[in-house]
Amino acid sequence: MWTIGFIGLGVMGAPMADNLVKAGFDVAGHTRRAGGTDRLVAAGGRHADSIADAVRGADVVITMLPDSPDVESVLLGPEGAIRHAAPGTLIIDMSTVAPRTAQRVATAAGAASMQALDAPVSGGERGAIEAVLSIMVGGAAVAFERARPVFEALGTTVVHVGPAGAGQLVKAANQLVVGGTIELVAEAIVLLEASGVDPAPALRVLGGGLAGSTVLDRKGDAMLNRRFEPGFRVDLHHKDLGIVLDAARAAKVAMPVGELVAQLVEAVRDAGYGDLDHGVLLRGVEQLSGRNR
Template structure:
C-alpha cells in the first residue's frame, strides 16, 4: 500500500495529499484546476493529467470531492476509477456524500474485483494540515486494516464504524452537531454584544467550562471578528445537512433542531453567503435581530 492515486486537491485534499507524501507514500494527484497539482509536486508528489493516470498502478485510490455527483462521475466515467484501477486495488472515498452513493460505489468496485471504503473526515482545514483528522470508516474489516497505514498518516482518531455506508452516516451526525454548535456560538456572540458584554472575554470563559468545544475554540474568535474566509463553505454544509435530513427520513426519526439549523443554513446561503465559511451563520442571527453591520 505504498502507491496512491489522489483525486481532488482542494482545501482539504491538498494538505491530505501533502501529508501522505511526507509519510513516505508515492502519491500521484489529479484535480480539475490546471495548477491544482503544483503544490503536490513541490512537496514531492507526482502530477497526473487524467484520472486514469492517477489510478493506473495504484495500490489505493483516494477521492476527496465536493458532492455525490462528483464522486459518481469520477468513479464511473470512461476515464474513471473503476475502469482503470488494477484488480485488488483499494478505493477510499473520503468525500462527504450520501450513504447510498457509498453503497453504489462499493457495489461497482466489488464487481470489478476492487475493494471500497467510505471514510469521510472531520477536523476541517486545520485538521487536514496538521494530520489530526477524525476518520470514520465504513466497509469490510479486511479493507479497513489494509488502509490503516494511510489513515494514520492523515488523522489521529480512526474508527471502523461498520459496513459500507456507515462512515457517511456518522459523518452526517457530525455535520448535524457542528452546524447546531456553530449556530449557538453565533447566538451567544450576538447576545453578549447586544448586552454590552465583551464577547472576547465571554467566549474565553465559555471555552473553559461545559460550553467549551472544538467548534468554539476553532471558530469563536473568527466569528466574533467577522472573518468568514473558508474554512468550510456554507454551500457544502448546506449539502451535508440535506444528507442529514434524508438519513433522518430513511430512519424515520425526528430531528427538530436539525430541521431548524438546516433552514438557517439555507437562509444565509440565500443571502449570498454560500462561498463563505459556515461561521457566517452569525450574519443570519444579526439579521433576525435587526443588528446588521
C-alpha cells in the first residue's frame, strides 16, 4: 500500500488522515500546530518534523490547508513539497482555494515530472470522520484514476469534474448553495419562533418535503439549540464566498443572491463569530429582527 505524506491536520485533515491509516496506507503527517500529529500517531500513523520529512519517500502528498497562500507556500515555496518530493509523486490538494492556485500547482507539478489534482471536499467534520465526503476532482483523468483508492478511503461521492481548477470551481458552487441554504434555514427558524410555532416538528416536516436537504438534516438541530461549535467556521466560509464572487466576476455572471449571502456572512464575522460554525448565521437573523438572546 502507498506511503502518503499528509500536510494539514486540522478539523478536516485529522480525521481524513485517520481514515487513510484505517484503509491501510502508511501516513506521515505534518502540521504547524504543536501536538497536532499526536492523534495521527495514536491511530497508527507517523509524525513528520517538516514538509520535507512528510514527503520523503511518499507516493502521494495530500494537503488540507486553510487558504491559497498556505497551499502555495506548502507546495510551491522554496521549502515546499514539490521541491522535496520525488519525480512521479502524485500531489493532491484537498483544500478549498482559488482555481488559479490549483492551476499554478498543476503547472509546477508537471514541470517537476509529477501529477497534481485539486480535490476539495464537502461534508464537513462529520463527513470527514465518517469517510462519507463528497470529493470533486480537477486534473488529468489518468491521475484521477491513479488516486481513486485514496479518494475511496475518504468519501462516498467521488467525481472527476474536469481539468485543473475545475474541482475548485465546483467547490465554489457548493459553498454558494450551502451558504444560501443555511441562511434560509436560519430565517425559517426565526420566523417560526417569532410566530409562536414550535420549530422542531416544523423542521421535521420540512425535511420530508421539497425543502429537505443535507444542510437541514445536519445543521437544523444544532441551529435550533444554538450550538455553534465549529464544524465549518464562518471565517472559512467567508473566504470561500470570496472565491465564488471572484469566479463570478471572471465569468461575467450576475450573482445577486450570492452577493447578499456573502454580505450576511461577512456581517456575522464582523460581529465576532468568525471562529464559530456557519450555522451562526442564525444569530445574524436574530439581530436584524431585534430578537437577540
